[in-house]
Amino acid sequence: MKESERVLTRGTILSSIIAGLATGILAFTAPLPAAAAVWQAPVTISQASDTGCSVPAVASAPDGRVCVVYRRKWPDWRLMFRERSPAGVWGPVEAISVPWSDGATVAYHPDGSIWVIYAMTPPGGKTDLYLARRVNGVWTTTQLTSTPDREEGYAMMRMMPDGRVHLIYAADTEIRYLHWNGSSWSTPVSLGTCERAYYHRPAIAVDSAGRVHTTWQEAKRILYRRLEGSTWTSTQVIATTTGFFSYGRIATSGSNHVVVVTFDQVTDNDYHIKHLSSSNAGQTWTPISTLVSAGHIPWLAQADDGTVHLVHQERPSQRAVIYRQWSELGWTNPETAASSADGIWKGWPALAVGPGSALHLVYDQNETIAYVAGSRETTPLPPVTNLKAETGDRAVRLSWTAPTDIRFYSAVVVFKYGSPPANPSDGTKLTEITAAPGSQSAVIHDGLTNNTTVHYSVFSRGIDNSYSAPASTQATPHRVGCTEPRMLPDGAWTLLRGKVVSGVFPSDGCVYVQDEDRAGGLRLAGTFPALAVGNRVDISGTMETRQVSLTPSERQLRLQTITVTGSGPAPVPLHMRTSQVGGGAFPPYLPGVRDGQGVNSMGLLVRVSGRVTAVLGQYFYLDDGEAVPDVPGRVGVMVRWPSGTPPVTVGQMVTASGVVTGSIPTGWTTNRRLLFMRSTDDLRTVAGP
Incomplete structure (x- = not known):
């Protein structure tokens, strides 16, 4: 079943429906469902x-x-x-x-x-x-x-x-x-x-x-x-x-x-x-x-x-x-x-x-x-079901399932402050979405005030202009950091504002963003505009789990919208010990690294210093004396050089910056510690072997 979705700011549509049947409130090319009249036998x-x-x-x-x-x-x-x-x-x-x-x-x-x-x-x-x-x-x-x-x-x-x-x-x-x-x-x-x-x-x-x-x-x-x-x-x-x-x-x-x-x-x-x-x-x-x-x-x-x-x-x-x-x-x-x-x-x-x-x-x-x-059919039209409100930064996403009653024509969404709208005229009409009976629809209410509760009612509208009883819910939008979405289940929607682009990896089909205060980072998947490190962006989408070798490795946001709102200084990597890279898991949704402890830093731009312990193709290992585990015979944090063979030798003391990324070796059920370097500027040589 496809889902109809609209994005609105104070009742104004910002983007078209991205999936589903509806093309407009009153626009249609096919007849509506049957009117469900019952006819008796003719009498002369x-x-x-x-x-x-x-x-x-x-x-x-x-x-x-x-x-x-x-x-x-x-x-x-x-x-x-x-x-x-x-x-x-x-x-x-x-x-x-x-x-x-x-x-x-x-x-x-x-x-x-x-x-x-x-x-x-x-x-x-x-x-x-x-x-x-x-x-x-x-x-x-x-x-x-x-x-x-x-x-x-x-x-x-x-x-x-x-x-x-x-x-x-x-x-x-x-x-x-x-x-x-x-x-x-x-x-x-x-x-x-x-x-x-x-x-x-x-x-x-x-x-x-x-x-x-x-x-x-x-x-x-x-x-x-x-x-x-x-x-x-x-x-x-x-x-x-x-x-x-x-x-x-x-x-x-x-x-x-x-x-x-x-x-x-x-x-x-x-x-x-x-x-x-x-x-x-x-x-x-x-x-x-x-x-x-x-x-x-x-x-x-x-x-x-x-x-x-x-x-x-x-x-x-x-x-x-x-x-x-x-x-x-x-x-x-x-x-x-x-x-x-x-x-x-x-x-x-x-x-x-x-x-x-x-x-x-x-x-x-x-x-x-x-x-x-x-x-004519006079039984009251059933209300929508599965009404759900998901919050973002100054935004709320509502989703629901239309009744299967063939008289259903559209869903009318009304919002109000203080109490749920009791009828379609009790509050402000946000939108009306035309859809097929039994289908799923969604709308994003943008431009709200954070930490202020909004009450919503969704009314089924019939082909005879009758309305169902309301299906009601409420939501309180709030500022969303990069860590909060990673704690949500797959399919959950969110909207984040003012995040800074920390890494762009076209060959991997992903972009990383993080909070300005470096509290957390987040991997983005989907289709991207031209982006550069330091761009400030507003993003929305649904959460999902990236799997490596059929094993959950990293949470990511599947993009629905991304807007570049400006540019600023590139983010400064957060320096940490090799044992802190990746951090611990937070079940049931957020994977960590093997033997990881403390704050989960997956998706964050970090910097580590240590001695090169191995060079393998495009990768090298870096150990600061904590000997964090990797596959047998190797210790330290694994680092991916941007392209080709990294210009390091075993025994060198270097400082490497990169985004903490999920990687699961064959036979493992948790992540190793891996950094994706973004450019050659992310490597500094401290001392030779």
Whole structure:
């Protein structure tokens, strides 16, 4: 499993994610996980005597009622109505219009009444819009529009919580808007023109800030206007095609996010559903792109929780209805809401989102009307696990494992001083990391104050914008010397600042740094910039154990970041006796040298003086009279000359400087004492043999 990691300073990203799935908080190229909706078996709700039933509309009420309006073709073109009680019992079918009625849009009024707006063509007359209201089981009908030279229809209504109504419709090829203010209808407002209203029917949505968003189409363009208060914005062309747009829909999520879906037939055999969205209330839009490569007749329903729900006919079989969910985070994977297993044609789907987790799907099932009850997953999203805080110098690294729940989308990290954040708004948001369910992620919080405790909470965020309970921890950053990391287990993270480069060994793939006060040294492994002895650096990474002959020899930091912050005087070697070189081990993590005692000096730049006891290729041995053990026949500290044969002879008195490095002879289980000299300047001759 890969790990996503970010480095932030006071909430600002300093480096990109170095491993993992996430490329950005809201950036994605693949669908989100499935929405985990559960769908019941379909129920036929049209009566047997009604034939040619199609184009259903559905609405849900806060009390759990659901109503469906559909058009029957035979024995007449008339709108029929049926209501389902909160207990799930369907009432009788009712006729709500005279013949030659079609194109209904339906909603529950806050007072409990039902509003249906539809198109009707009386005998010998023209098509106009009518409003039917059902109060206490009784229908009353009034004519809503009457333009002498216009056929009016294809209405879509949005009922507001206070009883106001926003309505959009087509008057032949003109798109118009009406508003019910609670007591009267406004004068129609002309928004623009379409080409053929049957295909390019308008759509309307209202966001949580009260802005009205409208869209309609021409064959090759999608048009958009927005009502801000009492002012309409100018018409925007938000998408174009080389094919043929039709059946456009629009919905909003919260106050700023808007999504549009449309059918686009590029060739005779193409059945694409495409989408585009805006994150700034319709001011700018994403490029249009394909969401479904085989689908038709999309329908959008918007829920109070900020989610948007899509249903559409599956193509090419035309025997199934597919469901997806959208929020500002993106789309879920498709799932089947009505199966093709029965082999029956299904089309003209519509959806309403009820209170809680309820979904209400209706569709034309081979000229009968089918209803399917669905429910969304409502179990609270699990929190992240394995939350760990690791401290560095003015920094904290947090890591965690995302829950395996398929609804998981991202982890939101919040910090606070004094107490753990109780919810995502309780404190300062550090970051949000998008990742796959079950994956590991990490973030580095940089720029902190040492010795001040920071409280953190990490919240799982779901695709429906829900949040889990917090997973909390705390950490106190502090100044870190070179010895402390060497006492940490493998994989532990740390960050050190102001360390001085004491040795650069390109052929060995390592660099050594140490504290300014020579309290400890540390081997670095990884990829390095150009470095020189005396550079001051800030470093971060994870600890690991370097092994020699399959035996733990030396602790080292596997670099993640290294920054040169300046340069200064080269470090002065710490003079010590040969018996002090390397020092003792500190189990369980820090190896020492054979018979080592006292302070562990592995990784430190030191200086020893003594007599040369042997010269072997690039190495020589140096003994100050303490006769420290090495392999049989040799005594003293082993010293590696930078290159070639060292310019010393047995019996010479010399002083040698170098970094104490791990080296385990064959058959040993502990280190010998070994110094890596850095340059010829590290050797001084005291006296000849």
